[in-house]
Amino acid sequence: MHQVRAIARHSGQDTMEIKGFEIVKQGAEARLFKGTYLGRPALIKERFVKKYRHPDLDTLLTKDRTKGEARAIVRAKAAGVKTPALFLVDFDRRRIYMEYINDAITLKDYIDSNISDKENVGCLISFIAEQVGSAVARLHSRNIIHGDLTTSNMLLKNYPVSQRERTGEKDEKNNFEGEIILIDFGLAHVESTAEDKAVDLYVLERALLSAHSEVPSLFPEMLQFYQKFCTSKDKRDVIAKYKEVQARGRKRLMIG
Template sequence: MCEELKLLKQGAEAKLFICKYLGKPTLIKERFKKNYRHPDLDSTITKERIKNEARSILRCILAEVKTPALYLVDFDRRRIYMEYMETSITVKDFIINVVKNVEENEDILNFIAKVIAESVRKMHDNNIIHGDLTTSNMLLVEKTPTKVKGDAKWLNHENLELVMIDFGLSYIDSSAEDKGVDLYVLERAFISTHNNYPKLFDKFLEYYKSYSKNNVKEILSKFEEVRARGRKRTMVG
């Protein structure tokens, strides 16, 4: 089924492989068996999580949020086959390694805040909770492939678009609080990983609020509640 299966990465929940599937560069996500769980329970939980991940990806496509294309779901092997973005950069690496070398970087940071806000807002408008919103789980790809090499490829932001990835913790829910938690997770990711740009999350929130008015006041109110609880836990230790 797959040609030249190669291990790309191993995480806490799954292994990632790359291969050629039907002639296309493909990423395979294979979830681990949890030996501490009863086999039947483990199978049920794993199937449900695979379903949630596939469902979220398909729902994102309908919401016009760019994600890797979904090729195949194999419950027996605990695998999801999806498009492998060969030429891409994570938003995390882009900010840390590319933006830092640009003297006038305000336009680029505004672009990053805007495209993240648009994608997250579209997901929330369609009740998709990502569950792990970090800049490691967002890719930048070229809209039109170029032959430009090195960092210069990523500086023409008019030719870039955002791709959301890793829906392993995602689910469908209309809860304003769950959407607020999504925002809080993203804020913590910005603070811990991109503290050189303290205004980045505020810019994101501005775009998030302006993109759609659907339930936004309630979501932001819940976000503030979650944030306050998080600060209280931090103070208590």
């Protein structure tokens, strides 16, 4: 009886609409809705039911992933990396309610429109490299692995759009520090091994390579800043491992 009810609830639960919210994105695991919650601009990430899974397993996986994501967002914040504030974590409706970041663009769009195929953009590249390198370094210094470091998962706010702005007076407004915001911690986990950090860097390198192949200096510069800002003891190991991973790919060799 209990099980029948569970299954019935399971199959009829797919939300396509949330009152007062509009759908902004649909991924493989969740839908994103934008609206207002508790008087603030908000984003809802709802992990939808996967019908091919056993309902119990589906509930469990969703709950664990929701937990993991929320936990990582808060940990990253404590590590000094800007992330959205959490308004509600709701296991019953499979949702995370979080702050909607206004006036921001993805790093991908920023690079595409301000750096790719442009001249004299060395300073902007350095700016981006420093922002990303130091953010990833701060995460890794606290053993947080993002798991999906791509330029689409980084938002940029108060960004410089030209060379002049970047080199201009560094007053309060022109201080760009901390203006990169990391999002989508859906694949994040806490792991202290050099291998995991190296793979995280490698994922970033591959993402840059495929999305921004016209800016080849981006990743090497990021890596420089990463090394500069990373405070964890295993920094050398991570770099050594990274070279190893780069040579063999993300997957480990399994012999025996």
